[in-house]
Amino acid sequence: MELTTILFYLFSIVTIGAAAVMVFSKNIVHSAFALMFALIGVAALYVLLYADFLAATQLLVYVGGILILILFGVMLTSLGYTFNFRTITVNLVPATVLSTGAAVLLIFAFVTTEWKITEVAERPDTVYDLGMMLMGDYILPFIVAGVLLLIAIIGAILMSTRLSAENKGGT
Amino acid sequence: MTQYLLNINPIAILVHAAIPLTIILVYALVAIWAERKVAGFIQDRLGPMRVGGWHGWAQSIADLLKLIQKEDIIPADSSRFLFKFAPFMMFAASYAAFAVIPFSSSYIGSNINIGVFYLLAVTSVLTLSIIMAGWASNNKWSLLGGMRSAAQLVSYEVPTIATVLTVIVVTGSLNLMTITEMQSGNDILGFLPNWLIFQNPFLLVAFVIFFISILAESHRVPFDLPESESELVAGYQTEYSGMRWAMFMLAEYADMLLLSLLGATLFFGGWNSPFGEFMSGPFWSFFWFMLKGLLLVFVMMWIRWTLPRYRVDQLMYICWSILIPLSFINLVLVALWEVIF
Numbered sequence: 001m002e003l004t005t006i007l008f009y010l011f012s013i014v015t016i017g018a019a020a021v022m023v024f025s026k027n028i029v030h031s032a033f034a035l036m037f038a039l040i041g042v043a044a045l046y047v048l049l050y051a052d053f054l055a056a057t058q059l060l061v062y063v064g065g066i067l068i069l070i071l072f073g074v075m076l077t078s079l080g081y082t083f084n085f086r087t088i089t090v091n092l093v094p095a096t097v098l099s100t101g102a103a104v105l106l107i108f109a110f111v112t113t114e115w116k117i118t119e120v121a122e123r124p125d126t127v128y129d130l131g132m133m134l135m136g137d138y139i140l141p142f143i144v145a146g147v148l149l150l151i152a153i154i155g156a157i158l159m160s161t162r163l164s165a166e167n168k169g170g171t
Numbered sequence: 172m173t174q175y176l177l178n179i180n181p182i183a184i185l186v187h188a189a190i191p192l193t194i195i196l197v198y199a200l201v202a203i204w205a206e207r208k209v210a211g212f213i214q215d216r217l218g219p220m221r222v223g224g225w226h227g228w229a230q231s232i233a234d235l236l237k238l239i240q241k242e243d244i245i246p247a248d249s250s251r252f253l254f255k256f257a258p259f260m261m262f263a264a265s266y267a268a269f270a271v272i273p274f275s276s277s278y279i280g281s282n283i284n285i286g287v288f289y290l291l292a293v294t295s296v297l298t299l300s301i302i303m304a305g306w307a308s309n310n311k312w313s314l315l316g317g318m319r320s321a322a323q324l325v326s327y328e329v330p331t332i333a334t335v336l337t338v339i340v341v342t343g344s345l346n347l348m349t350i351t352e353m354q355s356g357n358d359i360l361g362f363l364p365n366w367l368i369f370q371n372p373f374l375l376v377a378f379v380i381f382f383i384s385i386l387a388e389s390h391r392v393p394f395d396l397p398e399s400e401s402e403l404v405a406g407y408q409t410e411y412s413g414m415r416w417a418m419f420m421l422a423e424y425a426d427m428l429l430l431s432l433l434g435a436t437l438f439f440g441g442w443n444s445p446f447g448e449f450m451s452g453p454f455w456s457f458f459w460f461m462l463k464g465l466l467l468v469f470v471m472m473w474i475r476w477t478l479p480r481y482r483v484d485q486l487m488y489i490c491w492s493i494l495i496p497l498s499f500i501n502l503v504l505v506a507l508w509e510v511i512f
Contacts (some may be wrong), residue, residue: 004511005478024184029250029306030253032251033253033303036299040296041509052283052284052285052289053285053288056288056289056292056293057292059292059293059295059296060288060291060292060295063295063296063299064292064296064298064328065295065325067299068295068298068321068324068325069300069325071302072302072318072321072322072325075302075306076318098238102177116326124284125270125284125300126284126285127284127285127288127345128252128284
């Protein structure tokens with residue numbers, strides 16, 4: 001077997017295994033750390049597809065940003081300080097029906113689609129091409145995403161200042 | 172890249188990957204000794220003097236031998252896997268980032284085009300390993316240290332990235348090798364080297380912001396809140412002993428070196444000699460690069476033994492109210508300078 005094939009299966013197993021641990025773990029912090037392994041595994045799969053910029057972005061945004069915020073949020077709650085922060089299962093019947101439906105749909109789509117299999121082309125300069133496309137053909141979605149993020153940031157700042165002002169009034 | 176990897180000998184790959192590791196290990200031994208000597212001289216005492224003869228040079232080696240013999244204690248109520256895994260993940264993250272550092276004009280681990288971006292992405296895993304260590308220890312000091320570290324690193328990542336972005340605006344490349352090559356030659360005022368710090372007054376401001384941010388990112392005094400010995404009993408390291416603790420120490424010193432070398436590459440011309448063609452070449456370029464990096468590490472040590480520690484609220488104030496606005500204004504000014512001149 002080729003080295004890339006071995007690496008592909010290795011990282012796939014890491015990703016799927018970590019995702020399974022994340023779903024089935026009773027402890028929410030263990031789930032969060034399992035999510036980290038899954039995200040790193042996906043980043044490694046991106047590297048195997050010559051998408052180096054996407055892999056680094058995956059690490060920076062999901063592992064370095066969102067996951068840290070999730071953990072930070074869990075630990076800021078009063079239960080986070082104790083070791084027994086456990087997840088419970090609610091709405092067992094509707095959740096089972098919905099997830100089974102989603103699984104059937106996904107498997108159906110996977111089986112019926114005619115996948116076009118091509119050799120991955122090696123790209124010497126991903127960032128340059130990406131930048132050119134973002135600033136050229138895809139300038140509108142790029143700007144819309146930027147404005148959306150700006151609105152989200154302003155909203156977050158407004159909410160946090162309003163809350164702290166209320167707290168000051170209360171004490 | 173993958174095809175290239177398949178064609179060469181696996182032993183060659185291992186040797187290639189082990190070069191930064193060797194540098195880190197030798198550096199860590201010297202740096203821990205140097206830290207204690209610097210501390211000693213700043214506080215008007217001698218520091219370690221006994222082991223090995225001349226100025227106690229073998230002190231770090233003796234400490235290492237002692238640490239290897241120590242018992243590996245794992246707290247009964249800890250989360251065992253995460254507790255064991257955290258130190259290795261921390262070192263792996265800082266070691267992986269060395270792959271894109273151009274150590275010499277003829278050696279770089281991986282000459283990828285997204286160099287700096289990769290470095291920043293990989294080092295963000297460091298924060299996660301600190302939270303992991305802090306939480307898995309099941310100790311209130313460790314957890315507090317982990318949370319402080321998360322808040323601090325997430326905040327200080329913003330000014331670091333903004334200042335790195337100013338350099339990228341000037342150079343137009345993310346590849347650290349290309350950035351270094353663009354800084355060769357001595358043209359500024361007839362004798363100064365073409366290092367970015369001399370090219371543009373706003374880049375000097377950017378370097379100051381960058382240096383303050385990397386002090387915070389590598390948990391050095393005055394920003395060492397995650398592990399402050401006097402209030403948190405070493406923070407996330409409290410429950411660790413023996414070699415696991417040594418891995419944390421190693422990772423911390425590796426992180427210092429990594430960020431200093433990044434600073435040297437971005438602002439001080441990387442492996443370029445300050446005298447133009449004089450004393451250049453693969454070996455001398457390695458010498459100059461390490462000299463610049465180690466000088467920045469020395470400044471970090473100097474600051475550690477000179478300044479007191481900030482409070483948590485002061486730390487956040489410095490970052491969000493001073494450094495972040497300043498770095499963004501500076502970014503715009505650098506961009507304007509580049510358009511005009």
